Amino acid sequence: MNLLDIGEVADRSGVAASALRYYEELGLITSAGRKGLRRQFGPEVLLQLSLITMGKAAGFSLQEVAGMFGKDGQPDLPREQLHARADALEAQIRELTLLKEALRHVADCPAPSHLECPKFQKLLRAGSITAEV
Amino acid sequence: MNLLDIGEVADRSGVAASALRYYEELGLITSAGRKGLRRQFGPEVLLQLSLITMGKAAGFSLQEVAGMFGKDGQPDLPREQLHARADALEAQIRELTLLKEALRHVADCPAPSHLECPKFQKLLRAGSITAEV
DNA sequence: TTGCCAATTGAAGCCAGCTTGAGGTCAAGG
DNA sequence: CCTTGACCTCAAGCTGGCTTCAATTGGCAA
Incomplete structure (x- = not known):
């Protein structure tokens, strides 16, 4: 499987692991499951993170960005x-x-x-x- | 004299008095003196505030704005x-x-x-x- | 099996940029 | 002269977006 450890996601996205956990807590991203304690992320999270990063750069708050995604990470854009x-x-x-x-x-x-x-x-x-x- | 009370400056610039005091503390603006306790601002402060507000709107921190335009709108930079x-x-x-x-x-x-x-x-x-x- | 090292949690801390509050001062108008 | 209300100071608080810390767990290589 092509699931990613949080560290891997952090490296590839440039977003700190602590920030990723924070985003998950806010519901901006979802981990595909756990291996033991460890979160495993699906690859789509990388694109989602691009959007999040872009949204932030555009001046949206994380709450606002969160409002742009449906539950499954499908953008649901106002x-x-x-x-x-x-x-x-x-x-x-x-x-x-x-x-x-x-x-x-x-x-x-x-x-x-x-x-x-x-x-x-x-x-x-x-x-x-x-x-x- | 055309010196302005802080409230007057606040009204004319749209910047809250508390923010003006904060800016003065940071050295972004200077009061021309005091009348009793009260700060008196020269009229040039309004232009300075335009600059500051513009810089903020452009996404700069107050420190950065301070670095671009010193008091008087004179730049500190070569x-x-x-x-x-x-x-x-x-x-x-x-x-x-x-x-x-x-x-x-x-x-x-x-x-x-x-x-x-x-x-x-x-x-x-x-x-x-x-x-x- | 052991040991290392990345990952986990929850709580606390940090920064910018103000705002709020308590308690005090004072210039001006009646 | 007295009141009023705008101003003062200093300290604490707040929001957003993380980061850091301490103590712990557990996957994986040897």
Whole structure:
């Protein structure tokens, strides 16, 4: 059988064994059984972990990610939520882009105080989050 | 004088007063002085807070934000490092863009199991985040 | 059979980033 | 002058996502 020890899964997925146990506790993954005390994982867990890792990177909490999987690890995805999250990602990407431009500006603009440089202020104000200054 | 009470700053910036005190403790912002016990903030703090908020939204820790922009929005870093930072941001933006596309795909793809959809797998593998499956 | 070493458990600890609470101060308005 | 309420400090608490620890079990190679 191609069942995997937790250490094997940890190595292959890059997720720490302790984290795997934690995920199992939360119900994000399931072990196929035990050999003695030891959990044995089926190979599909690796793909599930990719999804989990991706979901985390996308800004979902583990609870939210858990909500995206049916009991059998089949994704059961709430379209609306996904689009909402994609929108949030887009917003974050915009922020990152602004930040990037701000950094480049600061690196290149010879003005003594950037906070007073109109170009810089414009960048700041472009953030949706920005206070009304 | 146009100095601001902490409550005023909180209102205008949308950042809670307790958070402002915390930021000051960390050295991210500075109060211009005190009136009795009360901190008085100069108006430039609002711009600084924009920067901080933007950095946070972009996923940086407060320490990192502090490193990018010192007080006054003056960077503590030499040009070269700033550009390196900006490059790193660009990479991060590419990652997030992939992620975003993966999310949209999942939201819209009618395949019964995304894990088996080749398009999806390709997206997964495009991310550096993915385990070697 | 023995011994090693990976895996097990439950509880506790850790970090960031604040928030909350208790108890105290003080500037301004009536 | 007195009250009010916004502010102060310091310490403790909270959430999420793990990690670490101590004590124990048991699979597998020799």
